[in-house]
Amino acid sequence: MHPGEVASISPSLRAHYNMPQNDVTSSHFGTLFGPYLTQQLQAKPLMHGFGLPGSFLDGSTTSDEAGGRQLSLAEQRRKRRMISNRESARRSRMRKQKHLSELWSQVIHLQSANRQLLDELNRVMRERDQIALENDRLRHEESELQKKLEKVPVESF
Secondary structure: OOOOOOOOOOHHHHHHOOOOOOOOOHHHHHHHHOHHHHHHHHHOOEOOOOOOEHHHHHOOOOHHHHHHHHHHHHHHHHHHHHHHHHHHHHHHHHHHHHHHHHHHHHHHHHHHHHHHHHHHHHHHHHHHHHHHHHHHHHHHHHHHHHHHHHHOOOOOO
16 A cells, blocks of 8 residues: 555544545545545546545556646645735734834833832922922021121120
8 A cells, every 4th residue: 555545444534524434436526535536536427436546546547637636736746835824924013013012011011110210300300390499498597597696795604
């Protein structure tokens, strides 16, 4: 038996695909093996009641058929690759969108934190200005008191 050949179809597989016990037709192969084999089965005459075209069993495909099959396989691979690329691009766009929304969320959070820090800084600067004014007032008062103290006569004991 060669790779890719089917030795038999199990009873459970037959039951799943509603296949009769001894009659495997092209429609059942289409269900099992896809559209390419179904097209080949419909295009070829059946041999020996097996439900398979003769060229599948005896290897007598022409070069046109082989070239067409290779072209079809290449086309199928190209389509699968295109679908895969589209899906990959979709996932990439989703990741990018998620990352962008996370960055925006971070921007909003950091802007809020920055605003709170600026408010705190402004409050502290106002307090500093008030304390500086208070210090200036106290220095001036000290200077006035020093002048008054100098004018007071000193009594000796």
